[in-house]
Amino acid sequence: MLETSKLNEGKIKRYLSEGRRFDGRDLNEFREIKIETGVSKHAEGSVRVKLGKTEVLVGVKMDVATPFPDTPNQGNLMTNAELTPLSSADFESGPPKTPAIELGRIIDRGIRESKFIDFEKLCIKEGEKVWSVFIDIYSINDDGNLLDAAGIAALIALKNTMVPKYDEEKEKAIYGEHDRKLPLAENMIPISLTVHKIGDNLLIDPLKEEEDVSEMRLTTSGFKDTIFAMQKGESGTIESERMPELLELAEKAREKVILRIKEYL
């Protein structure tokens, strides 16, 4: 792996300096996005998203829980990501390691901070019973940019989520029976988008080979020109003078992504 990325690094940089990429895309171009909803019946919402050869499955489950003491009238959110050994020779079995934990947290914060989910409408009985929303992300094939694939998939899964009926007597969820859609913000979609820096080039939606030699990445979750969450990753740096360029690249890319996935939103 390391050997391959070292070999590729020079080539990728040389290509990028001429504005070219291995698969012929422009630096600001996303791969084709393929979406299939309702891929797992027992989930309250589920979706398969493919970005080129990269594939993720995201399912949303809901359960009745106790609210956190500081938010007695709000539902809970838990986002979990598994980088499965099924999806890449680079991933190992066992408890989630840092990259999986970071991925889950980035997606979680983008959704949480944007107030995309109306948590107050997920309160059943203040201080006692609320709905918990679990977003579970699984990688199926890693060909780069699992991060943005997961972000898109999480949104579409939430959009497809139906709240189970509530059994007042047993104070439990009645699975398989639903009466309403998950309460979400209208006219706002917090897309999580990652810009990578390789050499002096800024690009989006990296292939695995590109991701392996990426020096730094910045994920912004936002809608139009508002940003709700941000995370810089990897050990490289970016000059502050280049931030406007980066943010503009991200904003334009978010708009294009929204257009492409519109029919699922």
Added chain:
Amino acid sequence: MTKESNFKRPDGRNVDEMRPIKVKVGVIPNADGSAMFAFGDTVAIAAVYGPRKMHPQHAQDPEKGVLRCEYNMLSFSVDERIRPGTNRRSTEISKITEWALQPVLMLEKYPNAVIDVFINIIQANASTRCAGINAAALALAHAGIPMKNLVSSVSIGKLDKQLVVDVNKLEEDWEEGEGPTDIPVTMTPDGRITHMQLDGKISNEQLREVLRLAKEATKKIHEIQKEALKKSVETGGKE
């Protein structure tokens, strides 16, 4: 044959009728071999990586390769969310999956190496281990691992006193009479049993009937598996 009874299965199937089977070979581009296998609403995918170097090193076998299987149900594959990660049930199923597949693999060709098989259950409606084994057998063949044969797996159920083939969730939780008995069986096409489990209660005599039903059903599954492999070779793995 038990067919003459007027037994009504919850989904209207004949007692010896399996749910519609769906198969697809080559579903995970990164893997050396992969496949999807579905019994109705039960959907399993399997990926094979290897033969590759065994880590940790002390687990290497200088005489033959090691088959390592991992069965995993996705958290949202059932009504009550499963906490991600392994549990006692999945650990046992991983092991019996290895035993179900090992007899047909020519592992002696790969000393010190490991062949990893990862099985994910995307959607569950009982018989998940059987769907997983069927997907895994296909994925191994797709990866080009030398095999003496395929294996095929099916669950036979005893609902009260009635035997049925390919148990679904409603049948697995059968409440009438003697309740449910679940008997997952894996066989080679020539009728060798590579895996068998049972939970419940059954007579010796009826168990012989179970094996007859399993043999018949696994034969059908084997044909479907063979067809899917042929198709993947013809299309060069492309959709």
